[in-house]
Amino acid sequence: MEDSGHSAAPLGALDGDERARLGARAAEAARRLAGQDVVAVALTWVDVSGITRTKTVPVARLEHAAAWGVGMSPVFDVFLLDDSIVSGRHIGGPTGDLRLHPDLDRLVPLAALPGWAHAPASRYAQDGSVHPLDTRALLRRETERLAEDGWGVRTAFEIEWAVSESHGDGFAPASHGPAYGMTRISELSGYLRDLLKALDATGVRVDQLHPEYAAGQYEVSVAAEDPVGAADTAVLVRETIRAVSMGHGLIASFSPKVEAEAVGNGAHVHLSLWRHDGGEDPAAAGNAMAGGAGPYGLTPAGEAFGAGIVRRLPALLAVGAPSVASYLRLVPSHWAGAFACWGLENREAALRLVTGAEGERAEAANLEVKCFDGAANPYLALAALLAAGRDGLSSGARLPEPVDVDPASLSEEERDERGVAALPSSLGEAVAAFEADGVLRAALGEEVADTVATVRRGEIALLDGATPRQIAAATRWRH
Secondary structure, three states, rough: OOOOOOOOOOOOOOOOOHHHHHHHHHHHHHHHHHOOOOOOOEEEEEEOOEEEEEHHHEEEHHHHHOOOEEEEEEHHHOOOOOOOOOOOOOOOOOOOOOEEOOHHOOOOOOOOOOOEEEEEEEEEOOOEEEEEOOHHHHHHHHHHHHHOOOOOEEEEEEEEEEEEEOOOOOOOOOOOOOOOOHHHHHHHHHHHHHHHHHHHHHHOOOEEEOOOOOOEEEEEEEEEHHHHHHHHHHHHHHHHHHHHHHOOOEEEOOOOOOOOOOOOOOEEEEEEEEEOOOOOOOOOOEEOOOOOOOEEEOOHHHHHHHHHHOHHHHHHHHHOOOOOOOHHHHHOOOOOOOOEEEEEEOOOEEEEEEEEOOOOHHHOOOOEEEEOOOOOOOOHHHHHHHHHHHHEEEEHHOOOOOOOHHHHHOOOOHHHOOOOOOOOOOHHHHHHHHHOOOOHHHHHHHHHHHHHHHHHHHHHHOOOOOHHHHHHHHHOOOO
16 A cells, blocks of 8 residues: 555644644645635535535635634534434534635545535634544544654555436346456446546546445445544545536445345445654664564564554444444445454454455555444544554554454354354444443544544444334435
């Protein structure tokens, strides 16, 4: 996985000098956008339910928005997928305000929406301090914690979606050819061509695109970058897919379960751990997922980082598989990673080691988290993964024995002997594991941890008693 080159600017309190600097940069950006016939900038953030929310400013107001922000209620952090509202210990109710500030480093015209530009927003309190529920800032903080110890992470999301001919509540797949078949490309060649062109025009480096298993389902993989950049790109890719789909009279779903009887959409996360320098041993610099004496070439640090993730998988599901519908997808023998284990190129393990081809492993080797899906807030999901990996590094954790078969094919006795446990089979079980995990709660902060648990319980109550078909229908068009 190669780094795309994006980097995240430092995120601290806003003072007068910083506001002036941001305003001046935004004024120049606004002039450039106006020259490209862009009239509006969509400022986006992702809520705890995984839904991308937005406020828009005309290009002429971009300078003010960058310096002083755009007002938004904090209550969106406790919105459920149906836009109903719950209340936690730290967030809830009609009072309060925060400010959305566009990240000018990620400001880009949207090729799929002519006349529009996009910028991910960072959220600040009115006094200029970072808002405690800003998951983008949270991810940056986790990235910086690793950097303090000399480590960086390159990461990317695989985006799966299903495209429908229907604009109603139901799903009518827009392509019907065989799974992974070229027929699926031919059926929607114009649509997929325009998607690739739009992604390229917005600066997204696509590695590959292919038809997936379910009817109407596709996947796009993009180049790896720093964690904040990867989450920003995940949002940009999804909104580009959504816009191109609508332009072709289609509608895209990123739901973990579009149809109760069909394979769901995942959002697999690829991570590789990199040493910035080797300290006393310059040869130690580079990708910790390759060139070591550990299992399949893992270095001790790479193994420890992966082991930290494996040991916290049940709790991580509360942020990575955060919807009731997630557990309709997370079932054995569906390549969803329903067991807390790892293995070399094992697509049924929750953590898959991808070495890459012989000769490029120093660049390509990475870990793939298979149990996460498209209902996740990508910033929150990555922050939790980095926190788990960082804990593994600090404790020198070791991976259990790898699993080289479908764990579901093992008897319960064999799984017990090998230490292979099934992951939570419901959102309630995942929330219980999350609330009991002191490492993740400490890393994310009490405001975030309480809000995550509150929103998850709210969705559980919202869909209590619903059938799988009803759950799929309620979730289908929300993410």
